[in-house]
Amino acid sequence: MGATKALAIGDGAELVRRARAGDGAAWEEIVATYSRRIYNLAYRFTARADAAEDLTQEVFVRLYRSLDQYDPRQGDLQNWLMRLARNLIIDDYRRRERVPHDSQAEDLETHMYHLRAAGRSPQEEIERDELGAQVQAAINRLPPDLRVCVILRDIEELSYQEIVELLKIPEGTVKSRINRGRIELAKILRRMRVIGADGQLSEKSRSRG
Missing domain, CATH: 1.10.1740.10 (RNA polymerase sigma factor, region 2, helix turn helix motif)
Structure with missing residues (x-):
């Protein structure tokens, strides 16, 4: 984070x-x-x-x-x-x-939280915010149970055990939701053309950020 x-x-x-x-x-x-x-x-x-x-x-x-x-x-x-x-x-x-x-x-592009990172140009900040907004928009489309687990694991970087204790659900459920959430998120990002079929940033996204 x-x-x-x-x-x-x-x-x-x-x-x-x-x-x-x-x-x-x-x-x-x-x-x-x-x-x-x-x-x-x-x-x-x-x-x-x-x-x-x-x-x-x-x-x-x-x-x-x-x-x-x-x-x-x-x-x-x-x-x-x-x-x-x-x-x-x-x-x-x-x-x-x-x-x-x-x-x-x-x-999202209008209302992203701006805290300028040292060393980035205004243009780089705009491009980074645009990409971040696209990823956030994709996360918003995940089902609520998957969204929570993906945010806690991949953004907050909590361990599986920490998520188990926080959400009060079995570890197997946590892992399943994370895996399903990642798969669904990748599908959404591909539909949005943020990433390509190979899972890498699309040319359009690379040109922006």
């Missing part, structure tokens, strides 16, 4: 201690360090910039209220934060899937 720079266990524990004591700067540092990753995860499940922003804010409110539950002896701050964030985001996703709604996503 990328660009989030995890805090050392000692640093994270100290920030949590200061934040719990009312130090606003410590809490701001926690938010600044992890907001991009949490937003990106929320966006994968909502496919809407405004919904992802709202959900990210909700996650941080819940995290702030749970700071007293953090125990550095059980792992670093990033793992703890992301475990809570995944639970909240997936719960939100499941609630929305149970309620009829308009599944038409916003214009």
Whole structure:
């Protein structure tokens, strides 16, 4: 997943201690360090910039209220934060899937979350965002159960056991959904002409990114 720079266990524990004591700067540092990753995860499940922003804010409110539950002896701050964030985001996703709604996503190319990476030109950023938007659009077309497993495994890079514990389903089911999701995602990307029959980026996509 990328660009989030995890805090050392000692640093994270100290920030949590200061934040719990009312130090606003410590809490701001926690938010600044992890907001991009949490937003990106929320966006994968909502496919809407405004919904992802709202959900990210909700996650941080819940995290702030749970700071007293953090125990550095059980792992670093990033793992703890992301475990809570995944639970909240997936719960939100499941609630929305149970309620009829308009599944038409916003214009993804317009509403992609922009955090410019150092060294990339504006044109390279546009091309990268266009390709990312196409992949996100393809993920949105996966059945909900497959989508969750593909996001957690291939984007969040969780282990099978972590997904089992998060979703409370058997490991065999997790592996089956991931495999089926990958196959279906490849079919969708081929239909969208993002990748060719050989599974590689199409000439059209390569010319853009």
